[in-house]
Amino acid sequence: MKFLPLTPNGSTPVRALTIAGTDSGGGAGIQADSRTMAMCGVHACVAVAAVTVQNTVGVSGFHEIPPHVVADQVRTVVGDIGIGAAKTGMLASTAIIEAVTSVCVEVGIGKDAPIPLVVDPVCASMHGDPLLHSEALDAIRNTLFPIATIVTPNLDEIRLITGIEVIDDATARRAAEALHALGAQWALVKGGHLRTSNNSTDILFDGDTFLEFTSPRIDTGNDHGGGDTLAAAIACALANGYSVPEAVAFGKDWVTECLAASYDLGAGHGPVSPLWRLNATATAPIGESSDPRAPR
Numbered sequence: 091m092k093f094l095p096l097t098p099n100g101s102t103p104v105r106a107l108t109i110a111g112t113d114s115g116g117g118a119g120i121q122a123d124s125r126t127m128a129m130c131g132v133h134a135c136v137a138v139a140a141v142t143v144q145n146t147v148g149v150s151g152f153h154e155i156p157p158h159v160v161a162d163q164v165r166t167v168v169g170d171i172g173i174g175a176a177k178t179g180m181l182a183s184t185a186i187i188e189a190v191t192s193v194c195v196e197v198g199i200g201k202d203a204p205i206p207l208v209v210d211p212v213c214a215s216m217h218g219d220p221l222l223h224s225e226a227l228d229a230i231r232n233t234l235f236p237i238a239t240i241v242t243p244n245l246d247e248i249r250l251i252t253g254i255e256v257i258d259d260a261t262a263r264r265a266a267e268a269l270h271a272l273g274a275q276w277a278l279v280k281g282g283h284l285r286t287s288n289n290s291t292d293i294l295f296d297g298d299t300f301l302e303f304t305s306p307r308i309d310t311g312n313d314h315g316g317g318d319t320l321a322a323a324i325a326c327a328l329a330n331g332y333s334v335p336e337a338v339a340f341g342k343d344w345v346t347e348c349l350a351a352s353y354d355l356g357a358g359h360g361p362v363s364p365l366w367r368l369n370a371t372a373t374a375p376i377g378e379s380s381d382p383r384a385p386r
């Protein structure tokens with residue numbers, strides 16, 4: 091794959107903001123977002139919305155950051171540093187979701203604003219541990235999705251948000267339509283958890299057209315942080331001026347490489363790894379392969 095452009099040493103790089111929860115095990119959340127942003131050549135700014143207590147086996151608890159503190163982090167970063175894109179992850183509660191939505195509108199983040207917004211509606215960990223209060227689902231549907239440039243839920247999150255169980259291409263397209271109807275400019279239905287095919291196909295929908303992005307399925311149980319990594323890579327591409335389809339194509343290639351480079355960690359699921367770029371950069375000139383801006 092082709093990397094995003096790197097800024098010369100000593101020059102200010104492209105900036106992106108992640109608004110999410112931490113992962114004390116380092117595999118997902120803000121840690122995964124920051125790793126991907128760094129490996130993509132993007133300066134990562136963060137607004138911490140929650141602190142989780144977790145490892146590779148599961149989440150045993152989380153602490154919510156006061157909503158006004160979350161909003162102040164966003165306001166302070168955008169006002170001083172400036173960003174090219176933002177993404178959300180774990181927002182935990184209705185109050186935090188409403189605070190984040192309000193401050194995003196205030197500072198120009200969202201589908202009708204200068205700064206695109208990737209919404210990864212984190213509802214539960216990959217182990218099934220809740221990361222969102224159940225009543226906050228309505229806030230995701232009615233408050234956050236309507237300002238999103240693109241939403242990137244996994245199949246479990248789609249079921250919780252839309253009530254649609256994705257089992258094949260037809261139900262994936264129905265889910266994309268349902269997600270788009272909630273107000274997002276683009277809806278991405280990810281096929282990574284639909285393990286009935288040798289390929290992983292993601293479907294992107296803008297209200298008129300379906301686009302498909304397919305990659306070989308990587309046979310690994312070490313997929314912790316995969317959704318965060320994909321959403322962060324999309325945000326990085328958007329911050330570099332890519333269109334949404336171009337950014338999704340880049341993100342799909344990126345997370346596929348990260349899955350192939352995933353590693354064992356602890357007693358549970360290991361993380362996907364953007365560290366593959368370090369080896370790739372050491373062995374091949376940047377930009378040898380095909381342009382990631384071409385949708386497939």
